[in-house]
Amino acid sequence: ETGVTQTPRHLVMGMTNKKSLKCEQHLGHNAMYWYKQSAKKPLELMFVYNFKEQTENNSVPSRFSPECPNSSHLFLHLHTLQPEDSALYLCASSAGGSYTGELFFGEGSRLTVL
């Protein structure tokens, strides 16, 4: 496996369900990110983790709960979502240390909330 992999690629869930998105990076990076991409809106940063520690929470509702057990894995736990949360959720990683702005994205998890 190379790069950044995300599972599942597609997810349909009801508003009362609990599900999780998984991201794994094989690049040896130390920073991982969750971004949300909605139609006709810019990419929105949700969370940043550096060396497993959360360093940014961009005012994300608590129904989204991130988890970073190590520098290679990142999860986004979802519960009681709303239909407006339907979007493409992108995981990304970058090298640690001096942040250059070069992000490596996974293919995304397309979420539909019914």
Add this chain to the structure above:
Amino acid sequence: QKEVEQNSGPLSVPEGAIASLNCTYSDRGSQSFFWYRQYSGKSPELIMFIYSNGDKEDGRFTAQLNKASQYVSLLIRDSQPSDSATYLCAVKAVQGAQKLVFGQGTRLTINP
């Protein structure tokens, strides 16, 4: 005012011509500027970055930065149908901050 603004397009350019993509940003403290390309149904990938005023060339791509005008552009010479994609402008605002602010992207179509 949006932090990073791009014309959403679509921008249609004939094959072989120069495609010009533009981006403006609101934060004068912005340090670094990036262009990501996103093919339909795929994730964004970095194609260019620029830190200093002026031009930076990489193959058929040229990034141009004017900090005084808060303007960054991407030129694609000899446009190919494979260049058809959405181009995202991203700005890194504060030294050391791990936050890129993205524009909404410009959809580019190269017509054979």
